Amino acid sequence: MSVRVIRRVGDPVLRTPTDPVCDFDEKLHAVVSDLEDTVNAPGHAGLAAPQIGVTLRVFAYNIEGRIGHLVNPRLVERSAETETEDEGCLSIPGLWFPTLRASYAVAEGFDQYGQQLTLSGHGLMARCLQHEIDHLDGRLYLDRLTGETKRAAYRALA
Numbered sequence: 001m002s003v004r005v006i007r008r009v010g011d012p013v014l015r016t017p018t019d020p021v022c023d024f025d026e027k028l029h030a031v032v033s034d035l036e037d038t039v040n041a042p043g044h045a046g047l048a049a050p051q052i053g054v055t056l057r058v059f060a061y062n063i064e065g066r067i068g069h070l071v072n073p074r075l076v077e078r079s080a081e082t083e084t085e086d087e088g089c090l091s092i093p094g095l096w097f098p099t100l101r102a103s104y105a106v107a108e109g110f111d112q113y114g115q116q117l118t119l120s121g122h123g124l125m126a127r128c129l130q131h132e133i134d135h136l137d138g139r140l141y142l143d144r145l146t147g148e149t150k151r152a153a154y155r156a157l158a
């Protein structure tokens with residue numbers, strides 16, 4: 001399909017909780033194609049539908065050479081063990097801040113044809129699952145920052 005323009009922080013669509021996908025139809029397939037085409041670029045690890053202006057519960061990822069997507073994802077497991085690594089967002093270009101995340105996560109959902117699909121992983125995949133599902137709930141990683149890091153982030157955005 002096509003590479004889409006990525007919405008930037010400040011766009012209200014990024015703060016709008018998404019609607020669950022009900023129809024695994026041509027319209028959904030087009031959204032998935034656009035997400036996968038747009039995430040298929042160096043330095044792009046994940047992209048959620050609101051970032052291309054679509055308020056549906058679906059995201060795409062590009063991790064370790066694998067591109068895929070997950071529809072109606074639910075985080076079903078997060079490790080108690082956490083790690084703090086620099087995190088960025090395609091909607092907040094040029095900035096990275098240390099962000100606390102569970103170091104392992106599991107998400108259940110569906111592929112674009114309605115088949116059940118589970119994604120899981122450590123490190124970047126765990127971070128991606130948590131970051132993208134936040135997007136689908138209208139949250140940005142900035143919301144996860146605390147203390148001096150949060151102040152630095154808001155100064156950088158001002």
Ligand SMILES: [Zn+2]
Pocket residue numbers: 088089090091131135
């Ligand atoms: Zn993001």
